Amino acid sequence: MASVTYNNIYKSWGEVKVIKDLNLEIRDKEFLVLVGPSGSGKSTALRLLAGLEEITSGELYIGDRLVNDVPPKDRDIAMVFQSYALYPHMSVYDNMAFGLKLRKMPAAEIEEKVKEAAGMLGLETLLDRKPKALSGGQRQRVALGRAIVRHPAVFLMDEPLSNLDAKLRVETRSQISKLHKRLDTTFVYVTHDQTEALTMADRIAVLKDGMLQQVDSPQVLYDSPKNVFVAGFIGSPAMNFFDATVTGSPEEMYIDTGGFRVRVPQSYVNALRGYGGKKVVFGIRPEDIHSARFTPGGVTGETVRGKVDMQEIMGNEIILYMDTSGSSYTARVDPRERAQIGDEVEVAFNMENMHVFDPETEEAIYA
Amino acid sequence: MRIKRDALLGFLMVLPSIIAIGIFVYGFIGWTGRVSLSNWVGLLPNYEWAGLKNYTNLLFNDPRFMVDIRNTVIFTVLFVLGCLILGLFLAVLLDQGLRGEAFFRSLFLFPMAISFIVTGVVWRWLMNPAQGSRISGLNLLFDRIGLDSLINSWHATPTWGIAAIAIPAIWQMSGYTMALYLGGLRAIPDDLREAARVDGASEVEIYRHVILPLLRPVTLSAMIILGHISLKVFDLIIAVAGKQLALDVPAIYMWTTTFDGQFYGRGAAIAMLLLLSVAILVIPYLYYTIRTEAEL
Numbered sequence: 001m002a003s004v005t006y007n008n009i010y011k012s013w014g015e016v017k018v019i020k021d022l023n024l025e026i027r028d029k030e031f032l033v034l035v036g037p038s039g040s041g042k043s044t045a046l047r048l049l050a051g052l053e054e055i056t057s058g059e060l061y062i063g064d065r066l067v068n069d070v071p072p073k074d075r076d077i078a079m080v081f082q083s084y085a086l087y088p089h090m091s092v093y094d095n096m097a098f099g100l101k102l103r104k105m106p107a108a109e110i111e112e113k114v115k116e117a118a119g120m121l122g123l124e125t126l127l128d129r130k131p132k133a134l135s136g137g138q139r140q141r142v143a144l145g146r147a148i149v150r151h152p153a154v155f156l157m158d159e160p161l162s163n164l165d166a167k168l169r170v171e172t173r174s175q176i177s178k179l180h181k182r183l184d185t186t187f188v189y190v191t192h193d194q195t196e197a198l199t200m201a202d203r204i205a206v207l208k209d210g211m212l213q214q215v216d217s218p219q220v221l222y223d224s225p226k227n228v229f230v231a232g233f234i235g236s237p238a239m240n241f242f243d244a245t246v247t248g249s250p251e252e253m254y255i256d257t258g259g260f261r262v263r264v265p266q267s268y269v270n271a272l273r274g275y276g277g278k279k280v281v282f283g284i285r286p287e288d289i290h291s292a293r294f295t296p297g298g299v300t301g302e303t304v305r306g307k308v309d310m311q312e313i314m315g316n317e318i319i320l321y322m323d324t325s326g327s328s329y330t331a332r333v334d335p336r337e338r339a340q341i342g343d344e345v346e347v348a349f350n351m352e353n354m355h356v357f358d359p360e361t362e363e364a365i366y367a
Numbered sequence: 368m369r370i371k372r373d374a375l376l377g378f379l380m381v382l383p384s385i386i387a388i389g390i391f392v393y394g395f396i397g398w399t400g401r402v403s404l405s406n407w408v409g410l411l412p413n414y415e416w417a418g419l420k421n422y423t424n425l426l427f428n429d430p431r432f433m434v435d436i437r438n439t440v441i442f443t444v445l446f447v448l449g450c451l452i453l454g455l456f457l458a459v460l461l462d463q464g465l466r467g468e469a470f471f472r473s474l475f476l477f478p479m480a481i482s483f484i485v486t487g488v489v490w491r492w493l494m495n496p497a498q499g500s501r502i503s504g505l506n507l508l509f510d511r512i513g514l515d516s517l518i519n520s521w522h523a524t525p526t527w528g529i530a531a532i533a534i535p536a537i538w539q540m541s542g543y544t545m546a547l548y549l550g551g552l553r554a555i556p557d558d559l560r561e562a563a564r565v566d567g568a569s570e571v572e573i574y575r576h577v578i579l580p581l582l583r584p585v586t587l588s589a590m591i592i593l594g595h596i597s598l599k600v601f602d603l604i605i606a607v608a609g610k611q612l613a614l615d616v617p618a619i620y621m622w623t624t625t626f627d628g629q630f631y632g633r634g635a636a637i638a639m640l641l642l643l644s645v646a647i648l649v650i651p652y653l654y655y656t657i658r659t660e661a662e663l
Binding site: 050051052071072073077078079081083085086087088089098099102103146150156 | 556558559561562563564565566567568569572576577580581583
């Protein structure tokens with residue numbers, strides 16, 4: 001059982017810096033998800049921890065042991081690869097037993113551990129099969145099993161669900177969460193899928209261009225993103241952003257996007273006091289824009305009229321792609337709002353959940 | 368209709384080749400088979416039926432053919448093993464991502480472009496068995512650098528001379544084996560090595576437990592390709608040492624008995640036995656390859 005500490009970690013390929021000054025503390029027994037778009041360095045960060053890439057500079061600790069120069073086999077880690085990387089010439093049993101055999105564990109003990117892991121994952125009847133004879137989901141479970149039998153201090157997973165179909169992905173997601181509770185070990189999980197991150201993580205670390213943007217629990221990340229990137233990355237459909245101007249007086253402050261004008265709630269006025277007449281980035285999530293006719297109880301929104309450009313009917317909700325005098329945005333509205341494309345619709349912005357960012361630094365301006 | 372006409376046209380286009388192959392390959396195999404069952408000796412064709420006499424004589428009553436089989440076995444074992452070991456070794460070295468890989472790859476592959484005759488002529492000089500004042504080739508080199516213990520009479524060594532012939536053959540074909548292995552190594556995903564590394568395998572263990580087992584199909588292909596070259600060896604031995612009884616192999620026996628001795632029946636029987644031995648090696652392989660290709 002161990003924590004993991006990235007201390008001023010840099011990784012470069014020649015001139016290209018893929019990880020820039022990464023400082024991250026992963027707690028013992030935590031499920032931490034590294035998330036980011038492709039090229040953000042999330043996989044590299046994981047591979048540095050696995051010992052598959054060399055650290056350019058900085059210090060990496062597992063527990064309180066400096067592991068910069070420790071080979072993978074001595075790091076007490078196990079890893080699940082995106083491709084599963086099962087040994088094609090070995091049976092399921094041998095795939096799982098391989099690491100234990102290398103450690104010269106007695107055969108009886110190996111059998112016990114493999115059987116136990118196989119039981120956990122429902123692989124008992126497949127132990128004699130070769131990977132080729134398994135379905136994608138089964139292969140994925142064998143890859144998990146191969147990691148489980150080792151009882152590692154840290155469990156690493158590199159996009160383990162991305163090769164599964166959508167339904168299986170959702171099922172396996174909860175299976176992995178359960179596994180984490182049961183094994184009670186540190187999990188470090190890499191994904192580009194923010195839904196995976198939100199649903200599984202204790203904490204999420206968001207990376208972009210090799211730089212850590214924010215680390216926090218899913219709810220905090222969703223409610224209080226630190227900058228435009230995190231705000232846009234976490235949540236689906238993504239947050240709406242507008243280049244806007246702060247107008248009015250502290251008594252009656254407005255955000256003006258050029259297309260429409262909405263009043264700033266009292267709670268935000270102080271934070272924006274210094275921005276009077278200046279440009280800001282105004283952000284609001286689609287789920288905070290309601291149909292004015294079907295606004296949930298307790299929400300008093302600033303109403304705005306707009307034209308429906310496009311709509312996606314989800315059954316439980318409708319996603320409207322709106323346009324108000326040139327400002328376009330997405331709204332998740334009540335399914336009873338039966339708008340047609342081209343219709344003029346009135347929507348209500350729940351400004352209590354608004355976000356404002358400095359246009360220069362792209363950092364959030366908190367209320 | 369259209370497809371039928373295209374198919375007919377295609378068939379007409381390949382027809383000349385089919386006819387040529389039919390006559391010059393399969394027709395002559397058939398004719399050789401017929402000759403091997405005859406008593407033909409001398410210049411004039413004689414198709415008098417002899418049954419399997421030529422075969423039984425060769426297999427049970429011909430000390431020269433026994434020497435040939437023994438030589439072929441020694442040569443094949445040394446040649447195939449030598450190529451596999453050296454080829455794998457070079458491939459593993461090249462797979463380490465060293466600089467100038469393309470250059471070394473071509474360098475090692477190059478001997479394959481040379482004919483066995485040329486290789487033989489060069490190695491005839493390198494493996495000159497002469498010693499004392501007429502010392503030359505590799506022996507001269509050993510003498511000059513003080514490795515006197517390595518000086519030997521190469522293919523002139525009694526009994527084991529054929530082993531020396533394997534040296535130029537390995538020199539020529541190990542680069543090709545390397546190319547086969549390198550292709551095999553490149554086809555193994557990096558993930559597997561990394562998984563093994565995380566699983567706790569050392570580099571040696573990764574090769575032993577993961578890489579080598581996955582190269583088994585390549586080894587099989589290489590063995591069959593090298594094996595059939597080895598069974599048919601003729602020109603290399605002639606170029607290095609000429610026709611010597613001590614270095615005799617079936618192909619040389621076939622040549623001398625047919626064209627020097629005019630024992631056409633016996634020569635044809637040897638040819639058929641050679642064909643049979645190559646077929647035993649190649650047909651299961653072709654069958655396997657075609658089947659796995661069909662599966663893909």
